[in-house]
Structure formats: structure tokens, C-alpha cells
Amino acid sequence: MDIISLDYFMNKTNFLLFILICAIDCSISMFYAQTSIEIRNTLDFSRKEVVAISVSELRHFINENEEVNVRIKTDKNQNTPIQWIDYDGDGKNDELLFQVNIEAKKTENYILIIDAKTPPPISQLTTYSRLVPERVDDYTWENDKVAFRVYGPKGQQEALKGIQGSTLSSGVDIWLKRTDKSIINKWYKGYLTDPMYYHKDTRGEGYDPYHVGNSRGTGGIGIWNKDSLQVSENFVTSKTIAEGPLRTIFELTYNPWSEYGIRETKRISLDLGSNFSKFESSFDVKASVPNYTIGITLHKNEGKVKLNDKSGYYLHWEKIDDAFVGEGVVVHPNIVEKSIAYTSEIPDQSNILIVTQPQKKLTYYAGFAWQKSGQVQTQKDWENMLQKQAQIIAHPLVVKIK
Incomplete structure (x- = not known):
């Protein structure tokens, strides 16, 4: 094989390798694109409460650059309002809050996703x-x-x-x-x-x-x-x-x-x-x-x-x-x-x-x-x-x- 053909072969191989790496990376990204949060109410009355999750518990799912794109959906695919809390004022979020509504003795699943296209819902009520x-x-x-x-x-x-x-x-x-x-x-x-x-x-x-x-x-x-x-x-x-x-x-x-x-x-x-x-x-x-x-x-x-x-x-x-x-x-x-x-x-x-x-x-x-x-x-x-x-x-x- 002459030099031109070898270069051509190597460039083609590198390109295919690049495509393969991208595919693997995309698969990994898709795997981490959502996670489930299971919430169980053990009491005999319905509860509408704010749930707080430490950012340290979500490190496997998000990084600092993606926090702005985090959304939480109900199991009915509805976006729910969220709020980030920075307790010490260092510019890094410490907790993620969202509100849940769970019937007596029931368990509900909420889905944490990365979604840069859909804006977060705006609550009509506030603290x-x-x-x-x-x-x-x-x-x-x-x-x-x-x-x-x-x-x-x-x-x-x-x-x-x-x-x-x-x-x-x-x-x-x-x-x-x-x-x-x-x-x-x-x-x-x-x-x-x-x-x-x-x-x-x-x-x-x-x-x-x-x-x-x-x-x-x-x-x-x-x-x-x-x-x-x-x-x-x-x-x-x-x-x-x-x-x-x-x-x-x-x-x-x-x-x-x-x-x-x-x-x-x-x-x-x-x-x-x-x-x-x-x-x-x-x-x-x-x-x-x-x-x-x-x-x-x-x-x-x-x-x-x-x-x-x-x-x-x-x-x-x-x-x-x-x-x-x-x-x-x-x-x-x-x-x-x-x-x-x-x-x-x-x-x-x-x-x-x-x-x-x-x-x-x-x-x-x-x-x-x-x-x-x-x-x-x-x-x-x-x-x-x-x-x-x-x-x-x-x-x-x-x-x-x-």
C-alpha cells in the first residue's frame, strides 16, 4: 500500500473511531438523561409538601453546568416548579426543592431530567x-x-x-x-x-x-x-x-x-x-x-x-x-x-x-x-x-x- 492509500485508510479509521466514541458518549448521556425519585407517604392522610434533595445526592446525574436545565416531571409527564437553595452564599447550589402531592398510604414517582428546550414552569404562588x-x-x-x-x-x-x-x-x-x-x-x-x-x-x-x-x-x-x-x-x-x-x-x-x-x-x-x-x-x-x-x-x-x-x-x-x-x-x-x-x-x-x-x-x-x-x-x-x-x-x- 502506498503512502496516500495508508493516509486515507488511517483517516477513515480515525473517523469511524470518532463516530463510535460519539455513539458511546451519547448512550451514556442518554442513560443519565433521567432518573427516578420515589416518594412514599406512610400516613393515612394526603400530603402536599416541599421535598428537599441535597445536590450531593444528584452528582451522578448533574454537574454545575447542567443545573439550569434540570426539570422535574410527575409520572403524568407534567413539569413541576423547582427551586435551588444556596445556603452559604458561595454561588453553588446545595439543595433542590420541589413540591409533591401524595395521597394517603401511596407512593409516587417523579422524574428528574435534563431539558434545555422546555422552560421551567412559573408558579402563580410564592413564598x-x-x-x-x-x-x-x-x-x-x-x-x-x-x-x-x-x-x-x-x-x-x-x-x-x-x-x-x-x-x-x-x-x-x-x-x-x-x-x-x-x-x-x-x-x-x-x-x-x-x-x-x-x-x-x-x-x-x-x-x-x-x-x-x-x-x-x-x-x-x-x-x-x-x-x-x-x-x-x-x-x-x-x-x-x-x-x-x-x-x-x-x-x-x-x-x-x-x-x-x-x-x-x-x-x-x-x-x-x-x-x-x-x-x-x-x-x-x-x-x-x-x-x-x-x-x-x-x-x-x-x-x-x-x-x-x-x-x-x-x-x-x-x-x-x-x-x-x-x-x-x-x-x-x-x-x-x-x-x-x-x-x-x-x-x-x-x-x-x-x-x-x-x-x-x-x-x-x-x-x-x-x-x-x-x-x-x-x-x-x-x-x-x-x-x-x-x-x-x-x-x-x-x-x-x-
């Missing part, structure tokens, strides 16, 4: 949170069901100076909403021209009639010692970690408080469709603490109370203006030492108190439902929601990546 400097420095958060707020350092400074409208409290405020749309920005914008804007239910969206003061509101914490509750002052820093269609997350820090020199970082998250915010308080202390106590204000002691240490849920049902509101806390019963409905003649000192074992990190859920939102009509309705939340905490969805 949201932010610091609000236009009203001193509240931090406020919401989803399609509920809204909450807490109070910051400037508000504390103004309260100590006696400036009207400012609040010195680490209690948790609740906003009664009866729309599934976001109201935070709209209500605070209205506040700029009318300080009573969101204290009046004149637009059919809800309002804020709830009084916190120095009480625990719905889910504030303290230390119960010698029939006295030691509490922190307002938060001093805030950091928004995520806000999006499925979950909002933020962190608050507090100056050292109580005789035990507690340094607290509180991470709060709220999922779409949930009436309960998740609270995770991490503590660094100078001296051993006797307990950490979660509270719910009893206002003027005119509502109904139910304490359930065995199941870990605590209920308050009260009338505010012309409708009823249910407030509650859910915590794992294994960490509860006792609970009491403490009443006092002193304003804002009557609270449900859930006394928990001291630990470096306290996790619990606090939330509410308003009669006018249509979510509950009776105290029993609210108790059913608390019972279900307690079961959800005890029996999380079983997630298996195939």
Missing part, C-alpha cells in the same frame, strides 16, 4: 421574605396561607426612646391574610401614606389586629426559671438566604441575653402551602441553662387552650374582633419537659409555655389559621391541622433516588 426598612426594620415573611414578622434593632432603639409605633420585643407577630397572593410589599407601601393601612381589613386581603407587645406572640422563646420568663430583645442582624416559589429562608442573630449569656442564631423557613414556620435556634452559652421555653400569647386569657405533651402540639383558639384565630406550636415530644398555661395580671405576661430540654439547637414549628381565610371554621378544625403537623414531623416522607 417571600425581606427586611423592611420603610417601617423601622421589621423582618417579614409569608406564603400563600400566612404571614409573620419580627422586630429589629432600630425599632428597639426607638421604643426605648418612647417613639410611638416602635416595638421592643422578640415575640413573633402574625398577619391575618385571606388571599393567596403576596401582601408584604403592598401593605408596607400603603403604610407609608397611612400608618393604619394594614390594621384595617378594608380590601378583602386581611389585616394585622394581633398584639404581641412583650409576650411571646406565636412562637417566641425564652427561659422559664422561678416562675419568670427571661427573653431576648429584638434581633440585631438579619440575612435572607432564599425566597422563591417553594421556600423562603432567613437568619436572625441576637445580642447575648439572660443571665446565662446566650448567643442565639435563629434560622426561620416557610414552605409554600404550609401554615407553620419552621424555627431552628442555635445557641452558644456562657453558663448551663435550665431549659428553652417556647411560648404563645394568651392575650387577655379569654381563649381556649389545649396542651398535648404526648403528641407535641399546643393549641390556642381565640376571638379577635369578629372572627376566630387558632395559634399553635408543634415540637417533637421527646424534648418536652412540661407545658403550662401561665396567666398573669401583668399585660403581655400570660403565655402558653412549652418547656423543653436544653440543647445546642432547638427546632419547632409555629403557625396559625384564621377563620376568615376559609382554612378553619372551628377549634376542632385547627386541632386537626396541629395533629397532622405533629404526625408529619414524626413521619417525614420517604424519599428514594433510583
Whole structure:
């Protein structure tokens, strides 16, 4: 064979080898083009929840350049909204979120795929949170069901100076909403021209009639010692970690408080469709603490109370203006030492108190439902929601990546 023929033969061989390698590579890509996520509901009621999967569990399937093209489909081939979470702000995603809807005692499969052509679905509903400097420095958060707020350092400074409208409290405020749309920005914008804007239910969206003061509101914490509750002052820093269609997350820090020199970082998250915010308080202390106590204000002691240490849920049902509101806390019963409905003649000192074992990190859920939102009509309705939340905490969805 002459030189020209040999070159021709080698070029043809290389070309065929290239085609073969491409075919193998495409086969591998197709093999990893989708994976199945099996989710099982072990409880006897249907559950619509947000599922979180660590990116480390998906490394066999995606790489950083492909994350933007990740989609999740139901077994009926419908795209479902997703959300990425970067917890430490390093520009790399840590978790993938998606919402599931699973009937009682059922298992559903969701398909994770790479699809650069189909845009991700846009959710009509969302979660949201932010610091609000236009009203001193509240931090406020919401989803399609509920809204909450807490109070910051400037508000504390103004309260100590006696400036009207400012609040010195680490209690948790609740906003009664009866729309599934976001109201935070709209209500605070209205506040700029009318300080009573969101204290009046004149637009059919809800309002804020709830009084916190120095009480625990719905889910504030303290230390119960010698029939006295030691509490922190307002938060001093805030950091928004995520806000999006499925979950909002933020962190608050507090100056050292109580005789035990507690340094607290509180991470709060709220999922779409949930009436309960998740609270995770991490503590660094100078001296051993006797307990950490979660509270719910009893206002003027005119509502109904139910304490359930065995199941870990605590209920308050009260009338505010012309409708009823249910407030509650859910915590794992294994960490509860006792609970009491403490009443006092002193304003804002009557609270449900859930006394928990001291630990470096306290996790619990606090939330509410308003009669006018249509979510509950009776105290029993609210108790059913608390019972279900307690079961959800005890029996999380079983997630298996195939």
C-alpha cells in the first residue's frame, strides 16, 4: 500500500473511531438523561409538601453546568416548579426543592431530567421574605396561607426612646391574610401614606389586629426559671438566604441575653402551602441553662387552650374582633419537659409555655389559621391541622433516588 492509500485508510479509521466514541458518549448521556425519585407517604392522610434533595445526592446525574436545565416531571409527564437553595452564599447550589402531592398510604414517582428546550414552569404562588426598612426594620415573611414578622434593632432603639409605633420585643407577630397572593410589599407601601393601612381589613386581603407587645406572640422563646420568663430583645442582624416559589429562608442573630449569656442564631423557613414556620435556634452559652421555653400569647386569657405533651402540639383558639384565630406550636415530644398555661395580671405576661430540654439547637414549628381565610371554621378544625403537623414531623416522607 502506498503512502496516500495508508493516509486515507488511517483517516477513515480515525473517523469511524470518532463516530463510535460519539455513539458511546451519547448512550451514556442518554442513560443519565433521567432518573427516578420515589416518594412514599406512610400516613393515612394526603400530603402536599416541599421535598428537599441535597445536590450531593444528584452528582451522578448533574454537574454545575447542567443545573439550569434540570426539570422535574410527575409520572403524568407534567413539569413541576423547582427551586435551588444556596445556603452559604458561595454561588453553588446545595439543595433542590420541589413540591409533591401524595395521597394517603401511596407512593409516587417523579422524574428528574435534563431539558434545555422546555422552560421551567412559573408558579402563580410564592413564598417571600425581606427586611423592611420603610417601617423601622421589621423582618417579614409569608406564603400563600400566612404571614409573620419580627422586630429589629432600630425599632428597639426607638421604643426605648418612647417613639410611638416602635416595638421592643422578640415575640413573633402574625398577619391575618385571606388571599393567596403576596401582601408584604403592598401593605408596607400603603403604610407609608397611612400608618393604619394594614390594621384595617378594608380590601378583602386581611389585616394585622394581633398584639404581641412583650409576650411571646406565636412562637417566641425564652427561659422559664422561678416562675419568670427571661427573653431576648429584638434581633440585631438579619440575612435572607432564599425566597422563591417553594421556600423562603432567613437568619436572625441576637445580642447575648439572660443571665446565662446566650448567643442565639435563629434560622426561620416557610414552605409554600404550609401554615407553620419552621424555627431552628442555635445557641452558644456562657453558663448551663435550665431549659428553652417556647411560648404563645394568651392575650387577655379569654381563649381556649389545649396542651398535648404526648403528641407535641399546643393549641390556642381565640376571638379577635369578629372572627376566630387558632395559634399553635408543634415540637417533637421527646424534648418536652412540661407545658403550662401561665396567666398573669401583668399585660403581655400570660403565655402558653412549652418547656423543653436544653440543647445546642432547638427546632419547632409555629403557625396559625384564621377563620376568615376559609382554612378553619372551628377549634376542632385547627386541632386537626396541629395533629397532622405533629404526625408529619414524626413521619417525614420517604424519599428514594433510583
